[in-house]
Amino acid sequence: MARILSATALSRTKMDNIHGKERGQYPFIDVAYLAVPCLHCDNAPCIRAAKDGAIYKRPDGIVIIDPVKAKGQKKVINACPYSAISSKKIR
Numbered sequence: 063m064a065r066i067l068s069a070t071a072l073s074r075t076k077m078d079n080i081h082g083k084e085r086g087q088y089p090f091i092d093v094a095y096l097a098v099p100c101l102h103c104d105n106a107p108c109i110r111a112a113k114d115g116a117i118y119k120r121p122d123g124i125v126i127i128d129p130v131k132a133k134g135q136k137k138v139i140n141a142c143p144y145s146a147i148s149s150k151k152i153r
């Protein structure tokens with residue numbers, strides 16, 4: 063099993079990074095969800111933390127993670143101040 067890095071910006075079919083918060087007690091429980099997408103930062107910390115061009119910004123401003131080059135670069139996960147990068151196991 064391998065791991066890949068992904069940013070929510072790259073996933074157009076589903077949101078990868080959704081934070082949930084529960085409050086209250088049964089039977090009155092309220093759950094709120096907040097999607098945290100990539101913000102395609104200017105001077106992005108994730109790009110500065112990545113080696114070998116694993117993360118780059120396209121001319122149109124979209125930040126892209128190359129999953130092959132980013133393999134094993136766990137420090138880019140912590141570099142994002144918005145926790146928009148996640149690591150997932152793939153088969």
Ligand code: SF4
Nearest residue numbers: 100101103106108142
């Ligand atoms: S630092 Fe986070 S929010 Fe900003 S471009 Fe990188 S992944 Fe996106």
